[in-house]
Amino acid sequence: MLKKDHVLSWINRCYEVLEENRQYLTKLDTAIGDADHGNNMHRGFKKVHIQFETLQDKDIGAILKSVAMTLISSVGGASGPLYGTFFLQMGTKAGSKEELSPKEVAQIWRAGLEGVKMRGKAEPGDKTMVDVLTPVVESLERDVEAGKSLVEAIDQAVEAAEKGVQDTIPLIARKGRASYLGERSKGHQDPGATSSKLILQALRDSLS
Amino acid sequence: MKKLINKPDDVIREQLEGMQAAHADLLKVNYEPFYITRAGGPVKGKVALVSGGGSGHEPMHGGFVGHGMLHAACPGEVFTSPTPDQMHEAAKAADGGAGVLNIVKNYTGDVMNFEMAAELAMADGIKVQNIVIDDDIAVKDSLYTAGRRGVGSTVLIEKICGAASEKGYDLEKLSALCRTLNQNGRSMGMALTSCITPGNGEPSFEIGDDEMEIGIGIHGEPGIKRDKIKSVDEITEMMTVSIIEDKPYTRKLKEWDFGKNEWVERELTDEPLKKGDKVIAFVNSMGGTPVSELYGVYRKMAQITDKFGLKIVRNLIGPYITSLEMQGCSITLMKVDDEMIKLWDAPVYTPGLKWGK
Ligand SMILES: Nc1ncnc2c1ncn2[C@@H]1O[C@H](COP(=O)(O)OP(=O)(O)O)[C@@H](O)[C@H]1O
Ligand SMILES: [Mg+2]
Numbered sequence: 001m002l003k004k005d006h007v008l009s010w011i012n013r014c015y016e017v018l019e020e021n022r023q024y025l026t027k028l029d030t031a032i033g034d035a036d037h038g039n040n041m042h043r044g045f046k047k048v049h050i051q052f053e054t055l056q057d058k059d060i061g062a063i064l065k066s067v068a069m070t071l072i073s074s075v076g077g078a079s080g081p082l083y084g085t086f087f088l089q090m091g092t093k094a095g096s097k098e099e100l101s102p103k104e105v106a107q108i109w110r111a112g113l114e115g116v117k118m119r120g121k122a123e124p125g126d127k128t129m130v131d132v133l134t135p136v137v138e139s140l141e142r143d144v145e146a147g148k149s150l151v152e153a154i155d156q157a158v159e160a161a162e163k164g165v166q167d168t169i170p171l172i173a174r175k176g177r178a179s180y181l182g183e184r185s186k187g188h189q190d191p192g193a194t195s196s197k198l199i200l201q202a203l204r205d206s207l208s
Numbered sequence: 209m210k211k212l213i214n215k216p217d218d219v220i221r222e223q224l225e226g227m228q229a230a231h232a233d234l235l236k237v238n239y240e241p242f243y244i245t246r247a248g249g250p251v252k253g254k255v256a257l258v259s260g261g262g263s264g265h266e267p268m269h270g271g272f273v274g275h276g277m278l279h280a281a282c283p284g285e286v287f288t289s290p291t292p293d294q295m296h297e298a299a300k301a302a303d304g305g306a307g308v309l310n311i312v313k314n315y316t317g318d319v320m321n322f323e324m325a326a327e328l329a330m331a332d333g334i335k336v337q338n339i340v341i342d343d344d345i346a347v348k349d350s351l352y353t354a355g356r357r358g359v360g361s362t363v364l365i366e367k368i369c370g371a372a373s374e375k376g377y378d379l380e381k382l383s384a385l386c387r388t389l390n391q392n393g394r395s396m397g398m399a400l401t402s403c404i405t406p407g408n409g410e411p412s413f414e415i416g417d418d419e420m421e422i423g424i425g426i427h428g429e430p431g432i433k434r435d436k437i438k439s440v441d442e443i444t445e446m447m448t449v450s451i452i453e454d455k456p457y458t459r460k461l462k463e464w465d466f467g468k469n470e471w472v473e474r475e476l477t478d479e480p481l482k483k484g485d486k487v488i489a490f491v492n493s494m495g496g497t498p499v500s501e502l503y504g505v506y507r508k509m510a511q512i513t514d515k516f517g518l519k520i521v522r523n524l525i526g527p528y529i530t531s532l533e534m535q536g537c538s539i540t541l542m543k544v545d546d547e548m549i550k551l552w553d554a555p556v557y558t559p560g561l562k563w564g565k
Binding site for chain 1: 241262284285286287288289290291292293315316317320321323324346347352353354357405407408410412413425427428429430432
């Protein structure tokens with residue numbers, strides 16, 4: 001089960017990993033974007049971190065929605081509305097629950113992914129965060145269906161995310177700023193795909 | 209990194225405080241969240257023209273707030289789109305009862321944030337339209353990319369639409385003018401050096417002393433190709449001819465449909481410039497290129513437009529839509545009719561553009 005306390009420590013862990021990886025993500029965005037992705041994500045989750053106390057007595061849906069609103073109003077760029085929508089749809093799907101079954105965890109990730117696709121209109125293969133979120137959601141759905149434990153399912157999903165990140169390298173970007181580079185975007189890892197993987201890893205960390 | 213700054217995290221706030229101190233007669237800065245409005249408050253009965261985007265392009269957009277141009281501007285972090293709450297607050301502060309036109313440069317982030325902002329403002333009962341500017345011909349197709357970027361045309365459009373708002377155009381008419389101007393404008397940019405954002409501290413790309421980037425945007429990003437540096441005549445010729453010979457460009461842009469009450473995609477095709485067209489010619493510095501060199505560009509550009517039978521009726525030369533300290537320039541040619549020329553000549557009184565008053 002994913003308990004409310006796990007969700008809280010997940011959110012907090014997101015802040016930590018995005019702080020650790022701030023420069024790394026910005027460096028990835030320097031190659032094929034405008035050198036701000038790490039700073040954007042860090043600014044957003046730092047704001048979430050500062051308001052962390054206000055999340056404590058909320059249910060899971062309200063926690064995630066509150067994270068969403070903070071991200072929307074502080075991240076900016078493309079990733080602000082996208083991750084904002086991601087957490088907003090997750091929160092809406094989670095509703096007023098205090099804990100989620102593995103199946104429900106897969107469902108909220110699915111809702112988050114669909115939100116990102118609706119807002120940004122990216123499909124797998126466009127070299128965006130969708131290239132990580134899609135295999136992650138598919139892996140989660142497959143494993144919970146097969147009756148695996150939440151930790152096992154998320155471990156598998158982290159592997160899928162890792163592969164998804166690597167698979168963005170040879171792609172030509174078709175969405176976002178990197179798309180202006182055309183062929184020149186080949187050979188570079190997508191920053192947003194990478195931050196999506198970090199967010200999933202943060203969830204994994206919160207369970208151990 | 210060598211910059212005239214204190215702490216990188218304080219750059220935006222401190223520079224806004226400087227603008228406020230310098231231009232208290234023209235504008236008012238709001239700090240929580242960041243947005244800039246005209247000093248006199250909303251203009252009753254006139255459509256409020258709002259724009260915004262990442263910082264680092266000064267004087268755009270904040271420097272264009274004032275009589276005859278913008279009613280409000282939202283600065284984001286350096287090179288990062290501002291957020292919907294800023295835009296929403298700016299719309300509320302600027303609305304004079306006749307609605308709000310958001311001028312949005314075509315970048316994934318700006319478009320999505322302004323869409324969310326428009327939805328928030330509409331929920332408050334404010335009539336809002338978003339018109340997206342996409343004039344950068346370096347981006348060839350819209351099917352496999354995020355589409356052409358919004359660059360130089362934005363400055364000309366903010367000036368002309370600002371005058372139209374003063375003249376009393378309603379939201380629909382102003383939106384139509386904005387859309388037409390966007391379709392009439394074409395730009396291309398190039399860089400001799402990259403630039404350094406304060407938050408990042410390192411150049412956005414490496415470039416040799418004998419190299420240049422062609423087809424850059426305004427965010428310190430590399431362009432569509434790297435070349436050996438050439439003479440100003442050769443560079444200007446390449447850019448000007450590319451603009452003039454640019455093929456019809458078709459793409460879909462989202463606008464609000466007031467009948468259906470939802471976002472709809474409008475398919476628009478820009479027709480190339482043709483002999484006899486009247487144009488405004490805009491030679492812009494990316495920040496680090498001196499005005500003297502822009503005149504070198506203008507000289508050659510004017511010879512070429514002349515050869516193609518285009519008539520430059522007005523011009524603008526200087527750093528207006530910049531990319532921090534980047535050396536480089538962009539050229540914009542915008543086809544205009546007599547009404548647009550009149551609007552261009554109308555008085556404007558902002559920190560960045562002032563004439564006729
Ligand atoms: N349309 C889109 N759909 C999904 N993800 C996108 C889209 N456009 C961009 N992205 C993601 O956003 C990331 C860039 O985020 P960021 O640098 O914060 O914003 P910006 O591109 O505005 O500077 C990209 O690496 C990509 O993964
Ligand atoms: Mg970026």
